[in-house]
Amino acid sequence: MGFARNAWYCAAFSAEVDDGLLGRRILGEGVLITRDATGAVRAIGDRCPHRFAPLHRGVRDGDTIECPYHGLRFDLTGQCVLNPHGQGRIPGAARVAAYPVEECQGVVWLWPGDPALADPAIISDLLLVNRGERPPVSGHLTMPVDYRLVLDNLMDLSHAAYLHAGTLSPSRAKRESNYDSDNRSVRVNTVMRDVPTPSSQQLYFASPRGDYHSDIEWIFPGSVRQRLAMTETGAEADAGAVTRNVHLITPETETSTHYFWIHTRNRLMDDASIDDRTRAILSNAFLTEDEPMMQACQENMGGAEFFSLKPIYLETDFAGTRCRRTMERLIAEEKAMACHSVVPGPAAPAETSPA
Amino acid sequence: MGFARNAWYCAAFSAEVDDGLLGRRILGEGVLITRDATGAVRAIGDRCPHRFAPLHRGVRDGDTIECPYHGLRFDLTGQCVLNPHGQGRIPGAARVAAYPVEECQGVVWLWPGDPALADPAIISDLLLVNRGERPPVSGHLTMPVDYRLVLDNLMDLSHAAYLHAGTLSPSRAKRESNYDSDNRSVRVNTVMRDVPTPSSQQLYFASPRGDYHSDIEWIFPGSVRQRLAMTETGAEADAGAVTRNVHLITPETETSTHYFWIHTRNRLMDDASIDDRTRAILSNAFLTEDEPMMQACQENMGGAEFFSLKPIYLETDFAGTRCRRTMERLIAEEKAMACHSVVPGPAAPAETSPA
């Protein structure tokens, strides 16, 4: 399969990153994430080129990181700037990758591909509700499943009426959906008319029934933004209790996936108890309902490629299937470009004495 | 290796199956076992053809089962009878396997092969002692070993004098055995003369010494029936304290095995405390003596095929070796027939509205 490399992925929430050393595996590679002296986020390879130790277990000294095994030091461009041993010679290859990173909308975005192609302008607007200083409700899980099963899950929300019946979605209710896609994104707009208000929305929508609007959009490679709204029957979605949610899907390895989620709403925005309950409801759903189901499906697939098992195709599979086919096409294009190798940034001048 | 598919396997004890949804892996495949409205046992594939969710985690409604992930419904022939989404179209391939099942002698027998060949008449008589309403002593273990190691274990009971010395068998006693086999079965009849009564038989045989009779028979593919008797020295086996035992060996996967066992006896049949002690003794022997030994052997084999390691051949290996060779021959014949694909039963008429 492989991964799409020339793309922005959520590597962390902004709030997770300080001047400490955060180690995280992304697209199979160890990445060290930190902030430099100016507060800017920096990301470099987390594997010392000497004996392959994880640099994030090392010690930070100013804007250098000392490898925990033999003490080589690297600056935040990934360049080795100190060999404390012998004559102190620093081999030309003594560097690790430097990853382009951008920080916006509370998210650290990382580009694992060719740095020359990293254009911050293509980072998509997450369309979150502005909560001012108040942070959104959010969470991070690492799921032991292929990231494409997670995209399947999100892009066919007909599952919510069964797997999350009554909590995130009206139970077993009839959906009307429209589908749409372009080169790098897929959309599903759904409405369920005159249905019972799910318990998660009862926190901020008072009527026991109404219309349930669910619009979801996948944007290559792993951003899924969603507007969920409960309205009085017959009303427009934005007239009701609207939540703007984002699911950011980043492959950790071939068989595991980072799942970052963010929730905002337009009602009772300052009620911390609703934040707490929403966090609990969503964490519970993702961790105890979605994750075990995806894991069970993956086990039932017995290691086979998804399409080789000839899954039946329902009309509700339009979006998920389009997602998979779009990923396949863009990964193939990337390979054809033959320019997806990681080219680290320019080296900092080598220091010659220990700090 | 592969498995013999055109054969009856124990899938469960009758007492395990009610109108709930029992999921069990058999010959590598997920199987869902339940009873229909008439009380008859039914077994269908446990992998939804849509996104491969395990159906046994779903919800039952009458004689249909709702997939827990997206709500497709299947009847007990394996046919999808409801797609609750969109226009409700049901693709032709929306079905799972239906397995022939038979229930007799307290056992649910399942036929994983060509349904057209499933003949209940070839299910063998387990020769249990009739206990009337009183259920036999029984147990079910799932052992992390290749099923052929379990058959080796059972068909060479010379191990009992060492691995179960003094409990299930006289310790290190001399055996006299006769061997016999035909196309689909292998027999070993053994007697040990004037030996101490093992502790398991002391529960219902009073003399401290006597003759120990052990007759065991394997019947393709996984039924092992056994008569163990203690008699006064020189007596016929059936004149003594006779136990009729059955070991039903069903591959779970290539490397794990369901082990169902049943014990009956002709003495003190109504004494529940002897049932309890027998259950404890046998569970202990199978779980803490046989299973760890087989697992250690499997580990010592390092993933190699059994015969490739050139095991030495002793005369006590006649039955186990014959068992392996018979399995190999019958599996090869099945492959040659090229008719071992699962053909599910006829589809039920498709429903068009949600239940």
Add this chain to the structure above:
Amino acid sequence: MGFARNAWYCAAFSAEVDDGLLGRRILGEGVLITRDATGAVRAIGDRCPHRFAPLHRGVRDGDTIECPYHGLRFDLTGQCVLNPHGQGRIPGAARVAAYPVEECQGVVWLWPGDPALADPAIISDLLLVNRGERPPVSGHLTMPVDYRLVLDNLMDLSHAAYLHAGTLSPSRAKRESNYDSDNRSVRVNTVMRDVPTPSSQQLYFASPRGDYHSDIEWIFPGSVRQRLAMTETGAEADAGAVTRNVHLITPETETSTHYFWIHTRNRLMDDASIDDRTRAILSNAFLTEDEPMMQACQENMGGAEFFSLKPIYLETDFAGTRCRRTMERLIAEEKAMACHSVVPGPAAPAETSPA
């Protein structure tokens, strides 16, 4: 990769072996180690040739071992001497390997290769301090890493100033090293001048500063002997507090390694509390600092061969690299000799009645 077989490996400490049955995996093979009636150490294959049971779980009777599964008996040359079943025929192949073993310097040395080549004269002197009756401080760990990563670790002790900073080594101090090697050994002699005394040496060296001398030598295949000394600044190493340490590295499997270590010193030799503290310090360093670091490096290597990852080469890598290249050369020579199959010792006369 493979292993060097025609070589002496530490299989156990002498003190671990009595007339009980010690099972240990060495170079991927199960080995049973025990003492015979004369007190001599004997080692035979730990896999019964009948059904591959581990013999060390069996029962000892005199100088025979009864297989725990079916009761075959083997003598300490590996020959099957009793088949208790049927006519008692013993097949010609009913034997397990007998390994040459030598016991000296508190260590049981085992030769996994061609017995004809096993020359005790090539066992190297460990150069331990003679403690008379008092046993040295020692320990045994099994590390879940390729043995070559353990040799890399030992042969580049520049890591100690970082991974064991202040405890086993002065923190981040400048080293002066000389390197030397021949056909089957590699040496590194290092001195750090006027450095703080590490806490482990403070137990028997009173000055807060001094010269830290570290001389280490690898001898094919897995013996690493080390002299660590703290002296007054400018003094010769042997004039100071000298410890003589040995690290004996024996592959357990392709991905795990036995690590035996022995520590002796020339100061306060009879102070048991210093023994205890030293044991705690060294165990802690090896188990909580070295092992996790090597394991992290191995994980970061993702299953690739070491040199295929193009590790950068520093002058401190002379010894570790020479070690790896020497191992490769000697393994290749062994394969070229085509005489590395295990030839067991001569058979004992077969017994014909049960013991």
